[in-house]
Amino acid sequence: MKKVLLTGATGFIGSQVTKELLNRGYEVHAIEHEAKLLPQDNLVVHKLDLLNTKEIYDFFYKKNFENLIHLAWYVGPKCHVSNLNVEWIISSLHLLKAFHESGGKVFQCNGTVSEYDFSCGYLTENKSPLENLSLHGICKSSFFRIAQQYCKQNNISFKWPRIFNLYGPNEKPQRLMPSVINSCLKGEDVKVSDCLKFQDYLHVEDTARGIIDIFESNLEGAVNICSGQPVQLRTIVNKIAELTNFNGKILWGAIPSAFGDDLVVGNNEKLKSIGWKPKYTLDEGLKKTIEWWRKHNV
16 A cells, blocks of 8 residues: 655645545555644654654654655745744745655655736746746745655655636635525625636646646656636626625625736646546536535535
């Protein structure tokens, strides 16, 4: 049985990655700060503070893993400007170094669309500039460059799934889709921005499958995980209203836009080259997400 060490196993993406790895027969060793996960067949939970350098090196001094999928990073309030991004790049460097020194062979870390210069619109690996001005984007792209060269010099296979916009079960309630869904389900006025921008959205389960497909493939370096299809945010809001039979008001422009770029969409040809394709259309994904919120809304 193939063994993999996983950070960020309980997050929005990580919980789906954990499920996908277990479904594919992996023995998953999950690093968690508070050890919220309950051990089960083929799932081993390790309590470890990844922001504590001593704990990182002590852990790898005692344990050896050939495969590491690193999903953990700060994604809390104001994550794009938070100083904690600096803490996480430092932590990730120590994690990679300790992994290498203990015999690591395959290192995979999640990148983000926020590494890119959004003004380019259509974003392709190794072509579109990594010139995002957010601290989050700068820290991620900096770690990408350092880790890629470090792995090359030390004969470690390096993989960097670059994640675009997501939606699906257990997303943060304040995000666009959950906030609209919950307002519609409660019969409240829907307060949104003008929603005239075009974005690239993918269901979180399709993203998780892409992450593991990359891990199992011969692909190296950055790989966009995205739908490759731009959709206007206003279209998404209207679809949710239709699927929930919402009859209230949609207050366009009631809140400011979160970003200023008219189009952000990814080229996913590299991902599709290994046989990946999305399971969900936007309509199917939204229906499933709405049903999840019907059951979990409080």
